[in-house]
Amino acid sequence: MSELIFDTVSVRYGGRRGLTAVDGVSLTVPAGKVVGLVGESGSGKSTLARAAVGLSPISAGRVLLGGVDVRKLPRRRPLQMVFQDPYSSLNPRMTIGESITEAIPRGVLPGRSARKEEAARLLELVNLDPDRAEHLPGQMSGGQRQRVALARALAGRPEALIADEITSALDVSVQGAVLNLVRSVQRQLDLSMLFISHNLAVIRYLSDIVAVMYLGRIVEAGPAEQVLTDPQHPYTRDLLDAAPSAHKSLFDLEPSATADAEPPDPHYPPAGCRYHPRCPVGPLVRTDREICLRADPVEDAASRRHAAACHFSESEGHEPAISRGASA
Template identity: 75%
Template sequence: MLLDGVDVRRLPRRRPLRMVFQDPYSSLDPRMSIGESITEAMPRGAHADKAGRRAEVARLLELVNLDPGRTGTLPGHLSGGQRQRVALARALAGQPDVLIADEITSALDVSVQGAVLNLVRSVQRRLDLSMLFISHNLAVIRYISDVVAVMYLGRIVEAGPAEQVLTDPQHPYTRDLLAAAPSAHTGLSGIAGGIASGIAGDDSGLADIEPPDPHHPPSGCRYRTRCPIGPLANPERTVCATTDPADGAIRRRHRAACHFAGSGSEHLGISALSKGGSPL
């Protein structure tokens, strides 16, 4: 992973990156007030005196829609949504170039998730901030992201502009995720039922196969042991077991790590996704 062309493992300092963690109940020190937690994250020398630091804490709390008068409050007196707002303010206090948000709404009540996501999108736009947003929720990804990278067993299998990837997925795993997303009648992509039942037949059982051990991934394509268009459904496609599809991904649409990228998508009825609106 590169940041301005530099491998993040070789950055001279860690300041350009800050992270908001998944669990707001464990990411804040319970013995420190929220003002102290935010102040601790400020770069050394950024604010010369206590008055400047207090003013910056107040500004950051206002930015995340919290009362600046609560700087002395301990995290135990806050709700999960309020704690996650504090965690966001704490990350922003480090003046990052890139903010990493790891499943930041998954531990929150559904009634709070939408408000936090709206806040994140507002802050992102107001500060012109780059963000790496990690989530299993495709509705959230659609709402937040400009570019999407889909991962399977620790490897990116498809990447591209969010609207293109979500409306015209090339990798079977991406289509599987879209088909599995819950809605009133169909998946997020407009497909009724899972992708495996749509291609390999309702009795194929591919959708129920456990994923392989990530420490010992399959040879060739890592998704081939569950893929509805791979050798389990099409025995003649032996290339999936012998050749890593990532080697030629750059030549395929969305850099899909699949020898048969796009194959079968014309039969799936992929429907366009509307942009904007509430993710919940």
């Protein structure tokens, strides 16, 4: 296991008028811990993950694994990623066994027999029959393919693992089984893990630490229980308020008018606080809070609880939002 650090990472596409999908993100995944990264679609979560594994260009900053810049790691880097769509991440013409053995680093297990045995062991680790090694991806269900994708990632001998929305493409009936498997494997192998999801129930179930991302930036981060029971940023509270729970169904949700506002164009993010056009406690509601229009709260976020990127995070009274004790 190794610590995974995002050190002021930015990812920009296009020229001067291009899109900054990730803007100066700093985030630490401690060794052996699970960090849950949550945010709405388009917030930059997947782009940050892809930058870590070399699939998106890092425009500024760096990603460190065990203190080493990931761009200097060997091709078979000890940082692996499991993608959202298990079918597109597997070669449809390769058997399951071939896909797994291909991911085993060269020189680790010389000999075809040893590599086949390792593939069988990994299939058992993810609760699949080793006989499945002879099957093609198209012969398996979505949940089974996602288990294979996890086994393939583990074949790379990772010190850290990134899981990007790995249950969102699965039926609800199998999501719980996959999440239980992920939690079991992470604990058994003592992996450092960045788990990305827009589902707060999933984040709550798996994570030791929660980070909240909005419009390319981390706006709040801290111990999972603290962030989910006492959120400091208005965006985090809006996410929690919009999540159905045992006491609140989809039909009971009443988001504020500001929360319903159209998200800003990421090509032209607002000045000052990026959340102020949608903020239920910002200048649209409190006209005396003009500072939100001109000063960026990210600059001194480290001085606030949960490093909240909000000028007024500690001045807003609010009820505890969610209990982490329930299962996903």
